[in-house]
Amino acid sequence: MSSSIILQNVNVDYPLNQPKQLKDYFIKKEPAKAVRALSGVNLQINKGERVGLIGLNGAGKSTILKVMAKIYHPTEGICQTTGHVCPLFELATGFEMEQSGWANIYIRAMLLGMPRDQIKEKMHEIAAFTELGHFLNYPVRTYSSGMFIRLAFAVSTAIDPDILLLDEVIGAGDMAFTQKAQMRMNEFIEKGQIIVLSSHAPDLLKKFCSRTIWLNKGTIMMDGPTAEVWDAYTRFNEKGRV
Numbered sequence: 553m554s555s556s557i558i559l560q561n562v563n564v565d566y567p568l569n570q571p572k573q574l575k576d577y578f579i580k581k582e583p584a585k586a587v588r589a590l591s592g593v594n595l596q597i598n599k600g601e602r603v604g605l606i607g608l609n610g611a612g613k614s615t616i617l618k619v620m621a622k623i624y625h626p627t628e629g630i631c632q633t634t635g636h637v638c639p640l641f642e643l644a645t646g647f648e649m650e651q652s653g654w655a656n657i658y659i660r661a662m663l664l665g666m667p668r669d670q671i672k673e674k675m676h677e678i679a680a681f682t683e684l685g686h687f688l689n690y691p692v693r694t695y696s697s698g699m700f701i702r703l704a705f706a707v708s709t710a711i712d713p714d715i716l717l718l719d720e721v722i723g724a725g726d727m728a729f730t731q732k733a734q735m736r737m738n739e740f741i742e743k744g745q746i747i748v749l750s751s752h753a754p755d756l757l758k759k760f761c762s763r764t765i766w767l768n769k770g771t772i773m774m775d776g777p778t779a780e781v782w783d784a785y786t787r788f789n790e791k792g793r794v
Contacts (some may be wrong), residue, residue, distance in 0.1 A: 555599045555634055555715055555745065556596065557634075558632040559595050561592055561629040562593040563588060563706075564770075565789075580681075585747075599707070600744040600746070603749070603764065603765060604750075604761035605750040606766050606781070607766060610769075611769065612771075613769075614750065617641060617717050618769065621639035622637070622716075623655075638713035638717070639665060640716065640719070641739055647659070647660060648692070649660060652690060657688075657703070660708070661674070663706065664713075678706045682702045683702065683728075683729065704713045710742070715746040715747075718749045732758075746751075747761075764776070764777075764778040764781040766785045773785075
């Protein structure tokens with residue numbers, strides 16, 4: 553089965569005045585208000601594509617990743633994702649903060665759909681990739697953000713997903729780990745998986761993504777070769793028209 557991501561006329565609204573208490577449901581209030589995070593988004597990503605997402609904060613990058621991951625459902629429109637999806641954001645999801653790194657490797661791998669026998673086979677391989685050593689015996693709540701990213705990246709990419717969704721992750725951490733993460737990304741590319749990477753780093757995008765989508769205020773401004781899209785995005789922002 554060939555992996556793909558298809559969004560057709562996708563709108564996503566965030567309600568602003570949802571009822572917070574039971575009594576709020578019975579009190580006459582003004583009509584519900586909402587902020588439109590995505591508006592009329594149409595795109596298709598096919599097997600083997602490496603796609604970057606760019607845009608200022610609030611442009612809709614995180615929202616579109618969550619729609620692709622089925623974390624958010626469109627208010628209107630259709631999102632069709634074919635293949636095993638691994639979202640590498642919302643890093644705390646699926647982690648038990650009081651449990652050790654070892655325990656969390658097992659727990660998160662299970663949540664990502666890895667069979668128990670395969671988890672046992674890959675435990676030490678995943679642990680070695682993190683380079684966390686004896687810290688794997690400690691509760692995850694004691695980890696720095698960089699250590700946490702190492703653990704999440706190692707487990708998430710060990711399942712060999714068809715679609716990998718990333719939000720600035722592979723540029724985090726020290727230089728040695730970043731190089732390891734980039735090597736693993738190259739392995740995904742060679743196997744033909746879909747990678748969607750949200751980043752503010754042009755060098756990272758130009759290295760990994762042949763195609764980039766520029767989002768502005770929830771709409772797609774441009775979709776094309778990474779260098780061309782980044783140049784247009786830079787010129788647009790330099791003119792201060794956002």
